[in-house]
Amino acid sequence: MKSSIYSSIYFLWIVSWSLTAGAQGTSGVEAAEVQTVQPKIMVIPFTKEGEDLRFVLEEDINRRIAITKIKEAFDSRSFTTVDFIARLKVAKDNNLFMTDNQTDIKSQIIQMSGADIYVQAEIDDQNGQSGRSVTVLLTGYEASTGNSLSNKVGNSGTFFTDDIGKLTSKAVERIAEDFLNVLQVKFTEIVNNGKSVMVDVGFDLGSPYSMASEVGDEGLPLSDQLEIWMEENAFKNNYHIQGTTDSKMIFDDVRIPLKDPVTGNNYNPNKFALEIFMFLRKIGLKPSKDIKGNTIFITIN
């Protein structure tokens, strides 16, 4: 009797151990296999009206110092940034700039680099009777939406020196860590509440449909069908409608998860666009899709 109790306990222990080990093993494999896609970050200099972004860095060592110091801060957190100077050189060598408009050149470099986030560094040098000081303004933007992610102003303090590079370096050092901390808080917010994408639904010129067209089995207006779908599929039901007209419906902020909740694989705007595409096909429409960064354009033919 006693030995059968012992053997039952031993059997149960073996079973529970193997189940626990199995479970740990599975989650370990999943965690190892799926690596979260990290955002691409690029540090660029601020340019004043009329300044040519292409030559500004070559001429100004202090802006190069500021950019390098900020990149150093990212490196210290084991994060690799997209190198602006390298991208600029490639673009110049290949004559990729289609325009001389400074604003367009900046957007072209950002677009060409594939950066999700860009950090703009502005330097202001003040020289007075009490000495010289440098102020550095760091601003982090989300490239697709223009949302501001982190902002810091750092001052070097006033010194009797002509070494602006050293002052710039001092000013950046004072705020770089804090700047990254705020950026990391925003990343956490994105991990928890999803990444923001914009969905623009419109119609082809010859399309017989409008947002008021009654479609699907329930015969609901298309705009309502879209909203019901978005309600069910936006991450944590988080979406915002900018506006609806007869010919357009714009969701200016739809949250999508970073990881597919079912498979655990990385999720992106392209996959979300495919889901919208499949839904529209299901309710009898002929859509086409186009994705630019984090903006999804759906055209109903």
Next chain:
Amino acid sequence: MKYYVYLVVAILGLHGCSPKMHTESGEVNFLSKESQAVFLVKSMGYGKNRVEAVANAEKNAFRVLLFRGLPGSDVPLPLVENEAHTRSVHATYLRHFFAGNRYRSFLMSSKESSKLTKIPGGKRIAVDLKINHHSLRRDLEENQVIRKFGY
């Protein structure tokens, strides 16, 4: 015998009335930045004796860095995103860190900066600590207590 029992009860009663000392405190102040990775803080510690008060001052400094953040320093926000979650999920790491004195590996120097003062219920001391916060952050990341920079 009866008086002896009364005496014991009275002593126990008085002991129960003695003020309880809270060794956990937020009295940690940023002093200066030594380099990109190291800063100096002043932390107050409470305990029954000098050794315990100094140890509590050191532990308080790390508790503030992990769960509260240190204004004026490079870590103004807590290193840990969610205190309750971390305390339950990473209990082993934290036990090893505080009770196992692992926090001392991130301490570059610990210098008493005030005399040991007698206060109701124990002693108090101020300690100046040099903390390598970069390696602390890295250790937290490697042990998955906090996420690495990025998503």
